Amino acid sequence: MPENPTEKEGHWQWDPTFLNSRREAIFILIIWALCLLWTVPFCYLTGYMDLESGRLPWLAQVRVLGMPGWMFWGVAFPWMVAGIVTVWFCYRFLQLDDLGQAPEEKEAETASPSGNESNRPT
Amino acid sequence: MVNAWALPLPLAVSQANAALVVFLVYTVAVIVLAAMANRLLQTRSFLSEYFLGSRSLGTWAFALTFAATAASGGSFMGFPSKIYSHGWILALWIASYMVVPLCAMGLLAKRLNQVARIAGSITVPDVLRDRFESPWLGLLATVLIVFFMVVNLVAQFKAGGMILQRLLSDAPVFHATAQGLGKLTHSLPWFRGVEAEYLLCLLLFGLAVVFYTTYGGFHAVVWTDVLQGLVMVGGVLFLLPATLYLVGGLDEATQDMAQMVPPRKGHLVASWPEGQMPGRLAGGSWLVVPARQYRRAVADWLQEQQQYWQTQANNAADPAVARRHLELLRRRSGQLDRLPPWILFRTVKTVTRDASAPAPPAQGSARRRQVTLEVVELVSPHEIQRQLRRLYQQHAAKVSWEQFLADPGRVLHPDLRVEAIHTEDPLSGADTPGVYVTGPGPDPGGLDGFLPLSLAVSFFFMWAISGAGQPSSMVRLMAFRDSLTLQRSIFLLAVYYSMIYLPLVVIFCCARVLLPGHDAASDRIMPEMAFFVTDQLGVGWMAGLLIAAPFAAVMSTVDSFLLMISSALVRDIYQRNINPGVSQKSIKRLTYLSTMAVGLAAMIGAVNPPQYLQDIIVYVGSGLAACFLAPVALAIYWPRVNLAGTFAGMLGGFAAHLSMYVAGWFFHGSFFRPVRLLGCDPVIVGLVGSLVAVVLVSWITPPPPRRLVHKFFCRRVEGASGR
Numbered sequence: 001m002p003e004n005p006t007e008k009e010g011h012w013q014w015d016p017t018f019l020n021s022r023r024e025a026i027f028i029l030i031i032w033a034l035c036l037l038w039t040v041p042f043c044y045l046t047g048y049m050d051l052e053s054g055r056l057p058w059l060a061q062v063r064v065l066g067m068p069g070w071m072f073w074g075v076a077f078p079w080m081v082a083g084i085v086t087v088w089f090c091y092r093f094l095q096l097d098d099l100g101q102a103p104e105e106k107e108a109e110t111a112s113p114s115g116n117e118s119n120r121p122t
Numbered sequence: 123m124v125n126a127w128a129l130p131l132p133l134a135v136s137q138a139n140a141a142l143v144v145f146l147v148y149t150v151a152v153i154v155l156a157a158m159a160n161r162l163l164q165t166r167s168f169l170s171e172y173f174l175g176s177r178s179l180g181t182w183a184f185a186l187t188f189a190a191t192a193a194s195g196g197s198f199m200g201f202p203s204k205i206y207s208h209g210w211i212l213a214l215w216i217a218s219y220m221v222v223p224l225c226a227m228g229l230l231a232k233r234l235n236q237v238a239r240i241a242g243s244i245t246v247p248d249v250l251r252d253r254f255e256s257p258w259l260g261l262l263a264t265v266l267i268v269f270f271m272v273v274n275l276v277a278q279f280k281a282g283g284m285i286l287q288r289l290l291s292d293a294p295v296f297h298a299t300a301q302g303l304g305k306l307t308h309s310l311p312w313f314r315g316v317e318a319e320y321l322l323c324l325l326l327f328g329l330a331v332v333f334y335t336t337y338g339g340f341h342a343v344v345w346t347d348v349l350q351g352l353v354m355v356g357g358v359l360f361l362l363p364a365t366l367y368l369v370g371g372l373d374e375a376t377q378d379m380a381q382m383v384p385p386r387k388g389h390l391v392a393s394w395p396e397g398q399m400p401g402r403l404a405g406g407s408w409l410v411v412p413a414r415q416y417r418r419a420v421a422d423w424l425q426e427q428q429q430y431w432q433t434q435a436n437n438a439a440d441p442a443v444a445r446r447h448l449e450l451l452r453r454r455s456g457q458l459d460r461l462p463p464w465i466l467f468r469t470v471k472t473v474t475r476d477a478s479a480p481a482p483p484a485q486g487s488a489r490r491r492q493v494t495l496e497v498v499e500l501v502s503p504h505e506i507q508r509q510l511r512r513l514y515q516q517h518a519a520k521v522s523w524e525q526f527l528a529d530p531g532r533v534l535h536p537d538l539r540v541e542a543i544h545t546e547d548p549l550s551g552a553d554t555p556g557v558y559v560t561g562p563g564p565d566p567g568g569l570d571g572f573l574p575l576s577l578a579v580s581f582f583f584m585w586a587i588s589g590a591g592q593p594s595s596m597v598r599l600m601a602f603r604d605s606l607t608l609q610r611s612i613f614l615l616a617v618y619y620s621m622i623y624l625p626l627v628v629i630f631c632c633a634r635v636l637l638p639g640h641d642a643a644s645d646r647i648m649p650e651m652a653f654f655v656t657d658q659l660g661v662g663w664m665a666g667l668l669i670a671a672p673f674a675a676v677m678s679t680v681d682s683f684l685l686m687i688s689s690a691l692v693r694d695i696y697q698r699n700i701n702p703g704v705s706q707k708s709i710k711r712l713t714y715l716s717t718m719a720v721g722l723a724a725m726i727g728a729v730n731p732p733q734y735l736q737d738i739i740v741y742v743g744s745g746l747a748a749c750f751l752a753p754v755a756l757a758i759y760w761p762r763v764n765l766a767g768t769f770a771g772m773l774g775g776f777a778a779h780l781s782m783y784v785a786g787w788f789f790h791g792s793f794f795r796p797v798r799l800l801g802c803d804p805v806i807v808g809l810v811g812s813l814v815a816v817v818l819v820s821w822i823t824p825p826p827p828r829r830l831v832h833k834f835f836c837r838r839v840e841g842a843s844g845r
Contacts, residue, residue: 012836021233022759028224035221036582043214044575048561051550051571060380060560066372067628068210068559075213075220076624082220086616089224094612096605099235102177103242104170 017097024094031085035078043074142293144666145286145326145673148353152334152677155345159338168710169697172339173689174244174601177235179344184602185611186351187344188227189618190678191594193354197622198672199285202651203644205630208565208572209379209558212627215573218586219623223615225586231599231608233758237834238600245686246593246750247694249600253757253834254765254826257699262772264694266749267593268687272724274742275683279728281739282331282676283324288649289669290323316729324728327677332721335681336714340601343681350674355621357652357671360664362625364655369632376559378504378635383553384564386499387642388545390419390467393481393492398537405472408513408639409497410530411540413461420543424455443549446569450547464530466506468639470496481541492541498639499545501553505638558634576801588744588805591751594682597689648672684724688717737794741783748775748808756816761831767820771812778811779804 046059047070062069067076101109163171170177179187205212234249241252247267251260290296297319304318313321334342369375392409394400411419428451434444473493481490500506514526517533526533550571551557551564558564561578562571573581589595602608633640633651640647652668692713697704704712753771756763782804786796796804 011839012832013839015236015835015837017236018233018759018835021236024232025229025759028221028228032218032221032225032586035218036579039214039217039220040575040578040582043217043561044578047211047214048575049554049556051554051562054554054556056556056560060556063373063376066374066376067213068376070560071210071213075217079217079220079620079624082224083616083620086221086224087613089228090609090613094228094605094609096609097232097236099232099604100239102170102239105177105239 016095017099020095020097024089027089027093031082031089035082038078039074043070046070047074142290142296142666144670145289148670148674149326149330151349152330152342152346155349156334156338156342159340159342159345162341163339168706168713169693170244171341172713173685173693174597175340175344177239177601177603179598179602179607181607181610181614183344183348184598184607185614185618187347187678188595188598188611189615190347190351190354190675191598191682192226192589192592193622193675193678198354198648198675199281199645201626202630202633202648205627206633206644206647207641208563209634210376210627210631211561211563211573213624214561214578215581216585216623216627218582218584219619221586222589223612223619226589226595227599227608227612227615229590230596230755230758231602232605234596234599234754235602235608237758240834243600245689245693246596246600246754247690248698249596250753250757250768251694251698253830254768255830256765259765259768259772260694260698262769263750264690266772266776267746268690270742270746270749271683271687271690272720273738275680275687275720275724276727277739277742278676278680278683279324279328279724282327282673282680283320283728285673285676286323286327287319288646289666289673291319296322312726312729321729324725328721328725328728331677331680331684332718332725335684335721336717339713339717340685343678343685344601346681347678350678351618353667353674354671355618357668358622358625358629361629361651361655361668364659365629365632365636365651368655368658369635372628372632375632375635379558379631381504381555382502382558382634383555384548384551384557384566385501385639385641386545386547387566388497388499388543390495390497390540390544391492391542392495393490393539393541394478394537396489396491399475399478399491399493402472402474403469403493403495405469405643407469408509408534409467409469409495409538409540410510410513410534411465411467411543412529412531413463413465415540416461416465416543417458419540420545421458423542423544424451427451428455442569446549450549450552453553454547462503462506464506464510466500466509466639467495467497468500470498470642490539496642497545498642499543500639502555509638558631574801576798577803580801580803580806583809584744584803584805588747588751588809591747591754591809592743593746593750594679594686596750596754597682597686684717684721687720688713691716691720741794744803744805744808745776745779747805748779748812750775751809752812752816756813756820758834760820761835762825763816763820764823764826766823767816767818770819771816774815775808775812779808782807 046057047068049056049060057070059069059073064072065076175183201212201216204215237243237253238249241249243249243252247260247263250263251257300318300322303322303325307313307316307318307321334346338345366372390409428448431444431447431451435441435448473495475491478491478493481492500509510527510530513530513534514523517526521533531538546566547553548564548566549569550562554564562573562575565572602611629651630647633647637647637650637654640650648671649669652665653662656662656665656668692709696712697709749772752775753768756771757768782796782799783793787793789797798804799807
């Protein structure tokens with residue numbers, strides 16, 4: 001968390017959209033890293049054959065729903081989990097922040113007093 | 123053959139013309155969408171509407187334009203080809219798509235959209251310029267985008283022309299039109315030596331894209347992207363159950379793949395008695411060679427090869443490859459006594475009698491003509507047996523199975539004799555059952571397999587993280603309406619990618635079982651599967667719809683690139699640097715003119731494109747990420763970042779990425795064989811280099827003006843009197 005400018009200057013504070021976005025970006029990077037740390041080592045340890053000897057890894061000989069076992073547990077399963085996390089992120093974690101108005105949107109609003117509902121931030 | 127789904131005759135379109143009909147319907151649809159978009163242009167602020175859709179994209183438009191722009195022809199031609207060639211390991215290669223919706227959208231979207239609104243920015247260079255109040259930074263970003271995108275646009279135009287050529291190749295009307303065009307252009311210097319079919323397709327593709335992009339602007343591009351996105355997912359969702367039904371279930375296919383060993387690729391010299399050679403031997407024909415003839419035809423070549431690689435092993439700077447070749451050749455020589463009774467070859471290209479030459483005279487035998495054929499040799503015994511059964515089914519009316527099996531060659535091609543065989547094993551995975559269901563996957567040219575560990579990490583990084591750094595994606599992140607749209611779009615994109623990428627892996631793993639021997643032309647496997655599946659199910663008219671998917675993918679990428687270059691020229695260079703007071707009317711004319719001019723110039727460039735196009739596409743995609751991701755991400759998330767740091771990040775990323783390619787030119791003898799530092803792709807080096815440069819230079823130089831930090835990162839406290 002950056003030092004709040006309000007404390008020094010008394011007039012400004014960090015924009016909540018900036019703070020929320022940054023918190024969400026850090027969360028996304030952590031999820032990406034967790035997926036990487038699960039998927040690549042798991043597939044490598046259980047699904048890579050020794051090309052010299054031709055020896056098959058154990059999960060290559062097991063099939064789950066028709067897929068090689070290493071692929072199911074290393075890719076398909078975390079894909080499903082990542083899907084659930086994505087839904088949770090979208091509907092629980094992501095803040096519906098105000099994104100503001102661009103100059104041309106303000107102009108349009110000024111030109112038409114009723115405003116343009118579709119362009120208004122939620 | 124299952125005919126239950128077949129349509130009545132009036133509705134049934136032959137496969138040969140299906141693609142043509144789909145293409146025509148499709149072109150009409152995009153032109154209608156462009157006309158609708160043009161009507162919107164008349165009612166809104168021109169530049170903001172033309173280049174950014176007035177920041178009003180809703181959920182479906184935002185999610186699908188994002189997905190369609192990211193999916194180029196590679197997703198529907200290159201990716202299936204890789205799955206077919208390397209097997210299940212492609213699931214790991216593409217695995218980071220599980221978090222791409224989160225990373226590519228969620229990482230930057232909300233903040234980038236907000237910063238663009240605060241500054242009133244319309245393009246990515248606009249954002250950087252306004253964020254740091256530096257015209258020079260905007261100009262640097264513009265130059266980098268134009269440099270990378272122009273090269274890429276030529277490559278994508280060529281890809282579009284080639285895909286359309288493949289789609290239309292069986293339609294008689296198409297060939298007749300192409301011949302007419304060839305007669306018109308053969309005397310023009312720039313068009314000399316260019317294949318008439320390719321030229322026609324390039325013209326059709328190019329004119330359609332240039333027209334609808336120029337006429338409709340951003341909204342036309344977005345709406346056509348939505349259409350294209352739906353075509354893509356529709357194609358995959360039809361192919362998945364159909365393929366599983368035909369292959370007998372995924373379990374069956376995986377078991378079959380576990381027994382497969384990679385086929386050999388190379389050439390074969392075949393001969394016919396004088397006067398007996400067919401006028402045309404179509405690509406995709408099967409040749410059956412008895413083991414005795416095979417041994418005789420391959421023995422001399424194996425010996426020559428052993429001598430050659432022995433010399434290389436003694437003299438070459440890197441003898442590992444030569445030693446591997448020697449090992450494979452020795453193993454193959456040892457197996458000549460244990461061959462199955464028949465060996466099967468699939469031809470790759472069509473050859474005509476004109477390509478044949480008189481065979482060297484042999485004492486006591488009739489005169490023969492011979493021809494060299496590019497072939498794929500099946501090696502797995504169970505694949506040979508299954509293909510023999512399929513070939514027999516085509517001739518079941520003429521002979522019994524026993525008669526066929528006694529000498530299949532006599533039934534299929536009675537006069538053909540194989541004189542010489544020059545086929546090679548892949549360097550990794552040869553003769554190794556299980557290689558298609560495990561990592562690192564077979565690889566024709568590498569000793570470490572297709573996806574060694576370091577590359578698996580690189581690709582996990584590349585799709586998810588560097589995908590977020592593409593300026594064409596960033597523009598879309600600036601165009602959605604509000605946070606609610608973003609929330610729903612990330613969810614929709616996650617569903618969309620799950621319905622595309624894992625099903626594609628399943629479909630084209632099954633294709634290995636259904637369509638063996640396509641390894642030498644595996645980039646055609648998508649249309650081949652479309653034709654095969656629809657034919658087997660008796661719904662040939664569907665083929666056109668399925669093969670429209672790769673065409674749609676290229677189109678949706680090209681239109682976005684075209685608009686990006688046009689916006690860079692009109693907005694970033696002309697309006698913001700040369701003539702800020704330009705009138706709306708003039709800017710409108712200039713925009714139409716530049717979009718059309720850039721499109722037509724790229725089209726003309728693609729008539730005679732440079733070589734190494736696929737390599738150029740890879741270089742451009744990773745180069746853009748190396749230049750833009752870290753500077754843009756830190757510009758919106760780190761208040762301490764300053765102008766010098768951002769300059770350093772863009773130039774540092776460009777230099778670090780480029781240096782890997784230049785080093786490749788020195789060490790590997792080719793610019794497009796880059797050095798892989800610690801086994802990592804150059805994009806990783808570029809991204810790390812860029813990030814380090816931004817952070818270091820920002821720290822050692824003075825902090826940015828407080829005014830800019832307040833403008834982009836802070837809000838004034840209610841009731842404060844101001845500074």
